[in-house]
Amino acid sequence: MLPGKTQTLQISEKNNSGWILTDESGEKAFLPKIFIHDEKEIGEDVEVFVYQDDHKLKATTEIPLAEVGEFAVMSCVQSLPSGAFMDWGIIKDLFIPYKQQKSKIVEGKRYLVYLYIDESLDLITGTTKFKRNPQYEDLPFKKGDKVDLIMMNESELGWNVVINKKYIGLVYTSDVFKKLYPLSEETGYIKAIREDGKIDVSLQPEGFENIDEFKKKILDKLEENYGLLYLSDKSTPEEIKDELQMSKKNFKKAIGGLYKDKIIDILEDKIRLL
Missing domain, CATH: 1.10.10.10 (Winged helix-like DNA-binding domain superfamily/Winged helix DNA-binding domain)
Structure with a gap:
């Protein structure tokens, strides 16, 4: 089972509190009754998002703002000395440890967050620290592809952007023809995938x-x-x-x-x- 991912699981048991779901290996996750909207029988499949609660696997039919390996803009619902809790779009908030905060997260403000599995704790975790303009291999894009962007920040070269919630690219200043704001969403177009694996993006399509x-x-x-x-x-x-x-x-x-x-x-x- 993959914590932090949407997946199809099979109903193996039912009780008054909800359903027990299993994957092909027999690993289990619990789907609470409040998320059951359609009547299904034991043995049928259900698509759910799997998360962790007190180190136990739970499932929800809610759609999170992002899955593990993705970026999303989230609001802070509580900030503590140990870390911050972010509205993740599901019943359980996402925790960002203090050491994973680029700057102290303030309650009520919005931040760009990346989700990953903390290997030492084996827990879904958020971070606001991430490498700018990284290098990639085997990208699922070609020149001219239309993509969704989240504006990150302005730099000397232009704007760093998140592409389709998963990749970081750059829009050069020469390709900016409107006022832009951090954390805003825009439509972009793949301009070039460089030999070093970096992605150049344009805010406008090119060519006739x-x-x-x-x-x-x-x-x-x-x-x-x-x-x-x-x-x-x-x-x-x-x-x-x-x-x-x-x-x-x-x-x-x-x-x-x-x-x-x-x-x-x-x-x-x-x-x-x-």
Whole structure:
């Protein structure tokens, strides 16, 4: 059985308090009655998340914010000298020992947390200490893939980000076209996977195959402004970034396509809907 993971287990016993679930090896976890919503028979399978409570394995049908090996933004519900308890999205809070806190965790505040198994205690544990911009092997991405991001922090090179809750990458400053905030969620695109195993991410898709997204954004802005937008191919990258949160390169591709489709007219200092 894998503590800290969602898995399919089999009902082996029932009592007034709940169900006893087992895996293929016969290891058991208890599913309390409060999490049983559908009637099932002994021998049937049930998908649950397995966690630890007083060193015993328990199961829940609740969905945690993150599983072991993943990152999530969590709020602190209690801070003690020994450590902090975080709202994990399930009935039991996640414990972060004091030694695993990058800085002292304050009750009521939100933090980016990584979940792992503490090998010395054999317990699911959280930490706010993690390696920045690590190197990876056998990544499940290719260039252009759309991914979910959690913004970590701004650095000299750009923004460190968490990709799909599992990997750390970097968005370079040159690819940032909007105001960003730590712990906010964004959509990103894999820009490059480098030979050293580091991941570069963009906040915008690249290439003509993704130009429809930029066309729509420009059209939406035109409609908001009664068919006129005071930007043109002579506008500065900063002006385009401030107004549309896109690069000048993508802006020029998009308005070129809209002009070719006879949807807009490009004037000296503005574009307008036809």
